[in-house]
Amino acid sequence: MDIRAFYRADPRRQSSVEVPFGDGWTDHEDSHSTYRLSWVADTGEIYAVREPHPGGILARYLDQLDVDQADVSALRVEILAVADRDTIEAGLAGWPAVMSEHDSLRWVRTQLAALPAAP
Numbered sequence: 001m002d003i004r005a006f007y008r009a010d011p012r013r014q015s016s017v018e019v020p021f022g023d024g025w026t027d028h029e030d031s032h033s034t035y036r037l038s039w040v041a042d043t044g045e046i047y048a049v050r051e052p053h054p055g056g057i058l059a060r061y062l063d064q065l066d067v068d069q070a071d072v073s074a075l076r077v078e079i080l081a082v083a084d085r086d087t088i089e090a091g092l093a094g095w096p097a098v099m100s101e102h103d104s105l106r107w108v109r110t111q112l113a114a115l116p117a118a119p
């Protein structure tokens with residue numbers, strides 16, 4: 001789903017505090033995009049947003065300067081897990097050092113898949 005649909009699907013997401021977990025995650029199957037991770041306090045969801053960079057990874061820096069931004073409908077959301085903040089932080093301990101590695105989103109998925117199931 002796109003980012004608009006994600007927020008519309010659950011009104012709690014719209015007013016919730018969010019905790020960021022970086023914005024430079026990569027997926028080896030999608031070399032022209034980066035991903036940002038956030039945890040939503042009111043729902044317990046940690047999600048990834050795919051941010052396409054049609055010009056390649058260097059275009060990410062232009063995006064940060066508001067040059068050639070991707071359309072909001074291109075910002076795809078994937079809910080990765082549901083857990084409380086302490087559980088997410090423990091599962092992603094050390095994430096800043098891993099984020100810049102090749103295919104770092106795989107590490108995130110592996111770490112979050114190993115979390116205990118939410119009640």
